[in-house]
Amino acid sequence: MSAALRELHDSLLSEEGGTLATYIPELARVDPALFGLALATLDGRVHAAGDADVPFTLQSISKPFVYARALADLGLEAVLSRVGAEPSGEAFNAISLEPGTGRPSNPMVNAGAILTTSLVSGDGPAARFERIRDTLSAFAGRRLELDEAVLASELETGDRNRALAYLMRNAGALRCEVDEALDVYFRQCALLATAEDVAVMAATLANGGVNPRTKEAVVPGPVAEHVLALMASCGMYDGAGEWLLRVGLPAKSGVSGGIVAVSPGQFGIGLFSPRLDVRGNSVRGVAASRVLAERFQLHLMHYPGRTAPVIARSGDARTLRSRRLRRRAERDVLHQHGGAIHLRALQGDIEFAAAESVLQSLGALPGKARWLVLELEGVTRLHPIAARMLDAAVAELGGRGIAVVTGDVHRRGLLPHASVEHASVEEAQEECEDALLARHGALLSPDTVLAWEAHDAWAALDEEARAALAAALPVRAYGRGERVLAQDGEELFLVLSGRVGLYGPGVRGRRLGSAGPGTAVQRPGQAGGGLVAELSTSGRVLGAAQQERLERERPRVLARLWKWLAGVGRE
Template sequence: MRRGKPTLEAATPKGASDPITAALKEIRDSLASDSSGALATYIPQLAKVDPGLFGLALATMDGRLYKAGDADVPFTLQSVSKPFVYALALADLGLDEVLSRVGVEPSGEAFNAISLEPGSGRPLNPMINAGAILTTSLVRASDPVARFERIRVVLSAFAGRRLEMDEAVFTSELETGDRNRALAWLMRNAGSLRCGVDETLDVYFRQCALLATAADVAVMAATLANGGVNPCTKAVVVPQPVAEHVLAVMASCGMYDSAGEWLLRVGLPAKSGVSGGLVAASPGQFGIGLFSPLLDAGGNSVRAAAASRRLAERFQLHLMHHPGRSAPVITRTGSALTLQSGRRRRRAERDVLQAHGDAIDVRSLQGDIEFAAAEVVLQSLGTVPAGARWRVLDLQGVSRLHPGAARMLDAAVLELGSRGVVVAVGDPHRRGLLPHAAVELPSPEEALEWCEDALLESHGASLAPDAALKPEAHDVLASLDEEARTVLGAAMPAQAWGRGDRVLAADDEVLLLLLSGRLGAYASGQAPDAAARRLGSVGAGTAVSRWRPLDDGRVSPTLVAELPCSGRLLRRVQQERLEREHPRVLARLWRQLASQQE
């Protein structure tokens, strides 16, 4: 388990002006006068709690925390601890081993019912007392003291801060927990409980007496909703499959004999406790913590349950809720005939791309891609235009590609490869989502540029990285007569740059005719590193002028040699001499430069 530094206070929005805090406050205020229900009296210490306490908190996947009412008032977790201890047992032993000892079927009975499987004595699920007691015994430790300490540490990691125990409540439970002792002895007699009864109950009562606030519980729920990663501390508390399994059991069993109606009306995995706490999670979105000590006949907090229902209705949180229409997952289709890569190329290369650009197919994707969206993409990928040999997949707009969807799309990439179609991925985040792609580059433009290079090479139209054009073969100079080329040759001496050198960096450098290598154009002032924004590139046979910028037309970019480069460079003093001595040659040069870039 990796740990991080808690950041709850820094992540808590200030004031109640934001709509989420306002909604929590409004729901709390509308239910605060409901005094129905009763305090838990079978644990004497719980009967002393102020019945008017009522707090709500919501923690997001980004670690922000929203609160209303008594969200910072501590209470003992009681049964709210059960899903988190279950998570620890699953992490220790694995699902199959734990499932062989504790079932996952809803009991349809009260939390303290005698719900044991005939013959084996296996409890029906880990959310009722019998199942929770046995689950506690499964936590790996050398002795009861170490077992409780492990539980406390892990529940603290879920909350993002150290949780302490209420000694008075622990003592009270120890003195009055006869029914739990009876359940433990029944399981011990049946052979399902393999630890001593007293030592197991001592740990169980201690975990129930751990103190937390509604804000803590919201973060604990958010950790489950976030795949086992605490969104505030960034600590990995449990593996993602464990978090998923716990949420599934909470959804079906967390609210005891009210679990079915809860799932019907609220539709969120949840767990209640007799101290008045309630934890609920919206997977991938946020966690909710609530506290109000007045309980209904089933042992669930009256106001916390009502507040959960209103939150679910207001924000449409039900797991079965259809999210509605979304933007198309495929935003752009085309080929190298209609889409530009950002590479400035010589005329011979442009001619080949114009003649054969339909061999490069482009698909741009966007959004949060799960199974249904991935299926749409699969249908698109399966249709390969006649003659297409390369495909660019633009993932720039993909906010998330779910693992299952990624496997589907990567299988499609592999299948395209078997059909002779090479896939290049453009992804600024460099997430490695499609391992079978031939290459992953930082932008869709660079991926298209890579495919263009491959196409040109297949037609023998590309220059080798170390090859250089003769000056008279350069696009700008080729149409000039010998006299003009001689004049310009004298005015524009040969120049060379090593990889990483800046080009046209001095104020007196006006024009470059590139004869070999490649220049990268980066946002003004940026160096070509992982954080720099690459605007395009310049290839051999083309020209770049300080007066014709490559980006948005306002600010000249930073030009950097991405390969060793050579060319002819015109400086300002030579330009001024040409204006005096050879104005017609200079005018023809600018006309050729303009025609090349049309």
């Protein structure tokens, strides 16, 4: 991304249109060649190009962030009663007030910003300004300093803003002294920030009010939403409509040449170039924003095209079974009655439309369904409306006698009405299979010990192989949590009781599968993790020495054993 910003920066250096703001004398002294771009991601990284670290005064870029402070202090209804939310269609400093009330059209024009500033809680103007400075600094992730020279320049030349304030004061809209309101307003406009700071401020709005660098919740999520809505409709003054048409991002400009733009849920953009167009917006900043929006398809109304289906896998236990190795009698029951257990593996960013697809699939569950396994590990985000829809469906399925069991390694509790949440879909499937087997009398109790004659291998071998293996394979017992086949030379374990789990490598290796009585497990390779007794377990062990002796003396017996192992689970 840094390379892309540098390329964009260099491509616009030849654009020298526009003029400096002259009505504030200090702004007319800025180097017109300055040009900086920055983009801040929601994980706190900042990519920059050009003069992105050069400070400039925020001016009107401060407006949405002060509006956020007022909303957080008073609530939307209280602020709306004092400041409107409609585009004015006029210049930023136009005298445009609601007849009779003096209410400004929106908080992004000067009149609305002056009144909004007066709404921020504080014991007097000095305390109110410090609270505003603290808020803007929290958005930026560092303390912002005041440019005293620009402040003095604004105080000297701010007659039009004074006129707006007196008109509002006369109408009863502004309820504090004019000089008090303007002193705080001019100070917030004179705070210094860089394009990198502005990008982080934008990313904080994009991140629901949480600064992605400091992790501080600066304002509540709904406040960030309301601010972005006003930025989208009113942030670029009388050019707001064309901006939304061409760029399609919530944004705010300032006459010092800065622009803040937000891609909600993705990142924030900060731009700085002091030459302005006739609307008071940075010429290079607007051009760069258009290119970014087109190149990276950032427009809010952009249709992203089809995504991967929300249901990655679906089926029942006749075709989609857990990786538990089971004896033939259990497999036969699952093959015959597995239609009672259904699986849906969900994935991606699930919002309303995706949730509707899931509900349609769940509504088609057959009448004989008694268990539903929902795999949620692949769900990157479950939007609130989708969560409510799916959880209501889970509750309704429970009322119909269908137990819903989820598997989610993140343990996020996405569906509170689910019967059980497991750390993996594997464990969720195993639980439902065990319940089905128990219903049909095919599940062995945990303390059952199969006789060698009852092991599945026995039925697959002839008399010679049975006798030879019974003599060659000693019986070994493992306590719960003990590693199985951990000793050198141990190659194969024929399970007679308990349960063995296969785990991936590492201290917290992921559970990959399991084996129950009547089955066999082989020693995993070096990269395959380990076998652990999940219950008190016993069985017969084939070691390397016994294997070599059988290969030498009874190769036919060993061949029959390997043939049985190769065919297990393929029925």
